[in-house]
Amino acid sequence: MGIKTIIGQVARGENYFPRPNITDHIWDKLDSGSNLLLAAPRRVGKSSILNQLLDNPRKNYIVIYLISESVNNENEFYKKLYHHLVDKLSVIQKYKAKAFSLTKDLVSRIESFGKDGIGIGESKISYLTEFQNLIKNIHWGEDKILILIDEFAQTVENIIQDVDYKTAIHFLESKREIRQTREIQNKLQFVYAGSIGLENIVSKINSINTINDLASIAIPPLSKKEAAQLIQKIIDNSGIILDDKSFDYLVETIEWLIPFYFQLILDESYKLIVDQEPKNLTNKIIDVSVENALKHRIYFEQWFTRLRKAYKSEEFSFVKELLNIISERQTIKSNEILDLAEKYKLSDTFKELINALKYDGYINNNDDPKVYRFNSPLLRKWWYCNVAN
Numbered sequence: 001m002g003i004k005t006i007i008g009q010v011a012r013g014e015n016y017f018p019r020p021n022i023t024d025h026i027w028d029k030l031d032s033g034s035n036l037l038l039a040a041p042r043r044v045g046k047s048s049i050l051n052q053l054l055d056n057p058r059k060n061y062i063v064i065y066l067i068s069e070s071v072n073n074e075n076e077f078y079k080k081l082y083h084h085l086v087d088k089l090s091v092i093q094k095y096k097a098k099a100f101s102l103t104k105d106l107v108s109r110i111e112s113f114g115k116d117g118i119g120i121g122e123s124k125i126s127y128l129t130e131f132q133n134l135i136k137n138i139h140w141g142e143d144k145i146l147i148l149i150d151e152f153a154q155t156v157e158n159i160i161q162d163v164d165y166k167t168a169i170h171f172l173e174s175k176r177e178i179r180q181t182r183e184i185q186n187k188l189q190f191v192y193a194g195s196i197g198l199e200n201i202v203s204k205i206n207s208i209n210t211i212n213d214l215a216s217i218a219i220p221p222l223s224k225k226e227a228a229q230l231i232q233k234i235i236d237n238s239g240i241i242l243d244d245k246s247f248d249y250l251v252e253t254i255e256w257l258i259p260f261y262f263q264l265i266l267d268e269s270y271k272l273i274v275d276q277e278p279k280n281l282t283n284k285i286i287d288v289s290v291e292n293a294l295k296h297r298i299y300f301e302q303w304f305t306r307l308r309k310a311y312k313s314e315e316f317s318f319v320k321e322l323l324n325i326i327s328e329r330q331t332i333k334s335n336e337i338l339d340l341a342e343k344y345k346l347s348d349t350f351k352e353l354i355n356a357l358k359y360d361g362y363i364n365n366n367d368d369p370k371v372y373r374f375n376s377p378l379l380r381k382w383w384y385c386n387v388a389n
Contacts, residue, residue, distance in 0.1 A: 002274075003238040005267040008260070008299060011048040012055060017230050017259055022049060022219060027058050029215055030146065030189055035179050037211065038193035040219035041361025041375070042306075043260040046193045049219065050148045053191070060142045064088045069151035072158035074171045078127035082134060085145065089138075098138060106130065128174060135184050145188045153194040156201050157310065165205045172202060172210035179213060196310070197359035204352060222257040230259060234266050240273070242281045249283045253290060256361075256376040264299060268292045290378060300382040303362070311353075314344040319353055320387070323362065326374055327384035334370040 006015045026049075029036055038046050050065060057063045064084045071077045086102055089095035110125060135145065159168040178184055192198060192214065202208050222230060228247065235242065242250070254261045268289035273279045293299070307319055322340060326332050341350035354372075357363050362379070363372045374380035 003240065003266060003270045004234050004236070005263045005270075007263045007267060010051050011045070011259070012051050016048055016052055017045075017226075017233060018052075019045070019049065019226070022217070023052055026053065026191070026217060029217065030061075030191075031058070033185075033189070034215040035189055035213065036191045037198060037214040037216045038191065038219055039197075039199075039216045039359075040193075041359060042196075042303075043361060044219050044221065044258045045260075046219060047150055048259075050150055050191065050193055053146070053148060057146070060144060061146045062088060062092070062143055063146045063148065065148045065150065067150045068155040070158075071155045072162040074159070074167070074174065075125075075127050077155060077171070078131045079125075081147065082127050082131045085131070085134065085147075095138070102134065132178065132181075132184065135188050140187050144186075146191070147188070148191045149193070151194045152192040153196045153198040153201050156198065157196065160201070160205065169205055169207045169210070172207055176210045176213060196306070197356055200352060200356045200359055222259065222262075224251060224257070227251055227257045227262065230262055231266065234263065238270065239277075239279045240266075240270065240281050241278055246281055246283055246286065250281075250286050253286055253377065261376065261378060264293050264296075265289050290381075294378065294382050294385065297386070300379065300386070303379060303383070304387055306360070310356075314346060315349075315353060318344040318346055318350065319357060322357075323374075323383055324388035326363065326372065327380050327388045330380075331371050331373045334365075334372070337372070 004015065011017065026036060026038075038049070040046055054063050054065045066080055066084050068077055068080065071080065086099050089099040090103075106125070156168050156172065159171055175190075178188070179190065198211060199208070202211055231242065231247070231250075250262075250265065251257065254265065265286065266289075269281055269285050270279075271292075272285055272288060273281065307316060311319055318340060322332065322337065325336075325340075337350065337354065338347070341347050346353070354363075358365070361375055364375050365372045367373075374383070
């Protein structure tokens with residue numbers, strides 16, 4: 001039997017590695033009435049955790065999951081939200097008739113706007129209003145709607161780039177207003193997550209007040225104990241033998257203990273030893289597996305393209321050169337970062353860029369506040385080979 005790896009995809013069902021401390025904490029905060037922001041860098045498993053909440057809801061929660069990464073305007077966002085909720089209600093017996101009635105009424109109103117076609121008619125619909133009325137006008141009883149929004153920060157950034165920052169602020173304000181409206185707040189809760197930092201984006205447009213009602217929950221990397229449990233889950237019944245010394249070496253090599261890297265390296269390792277007996281996972285095999293993994297651009301390229309999309313001109317040049325330097329020298333000191341910022345005339349704003357790189361999982365200064373390094377040695381090696389040179 002092969003190993004149980006799932007690389008770069010959302011892990012669900014048997015493929016999901018349970019993190020009960022996190023999911024229980026999320027549910028406890030939701031039970032207290034909070035709206036949540038999941039704060040963690042990319043690749044730590046936020047989407048898998050959201051889907052775990054979706055697949056295993058607590059009693060009286062009606063859960064919907066929405067990926068809003070491609071959305072770039074407010075009406076489109078609420079349209080997706082409205083239809084996701086109606087679709088969910090249509091498969092729940094006690095709400096099925098109401099969902100059908102709502103859909104029929106909406107189509108009728110769209111068609112009533114004239115003979116210019118469904119697109120023209122629909123453009124006159126305020127889906128924010130439709131969504132609010134939907135929540136207000138249904139008798140939910142003890143049920144509560146829980147909306148899990150993945151890549152929400154990307155939506156805000158899309159609106160900033162494709163429209164303007166004032167429109168983005170209005171969008172954030174409308175979201176906060178919904179969370180604070182008395183007729184709605186006891187019937188509806190939100191969990192926001194994404195691979196870029198919402199706090200950093202709203203801070204750039206001076207709108208941190210629009211999200212200060214959200215309770216932030218951090219999703220940390222795996223502990224060494226959790227890493228051992230994940231590895232055992234992956235290699236169980238595969239015939240792979242991993243002794244304590246090689247386990248320690250694997251953990252030391254990966255360093256930033258997130259599920260993605262364990263999946264990636266173990267998948268490459270199995271390819272190397274699949275025909276061997278016994279299938280000993282040695283330090284040498286781990287080293288070769290790392291080199292092979294780094295050849296898969298698809299797994300690492302997004303770290304670069306994300307920066308290319310998010311930053312322009314001097315900001316992009318600054319973050320690119322900063323990461324180039326760290327990839328070559330292993331670390332960079334804060335005074336050197338200031339010098340680099342002055343080079344690009346970013347002395348007043350570079351700290352926001354550093355905070356964004358920290359949140360998004362590129363760098364950290366955990367060991368020394370004045371010294372920055374890559375979170376992941378694997379990403380550092382890939383960056384040095386494919387971007388810096």
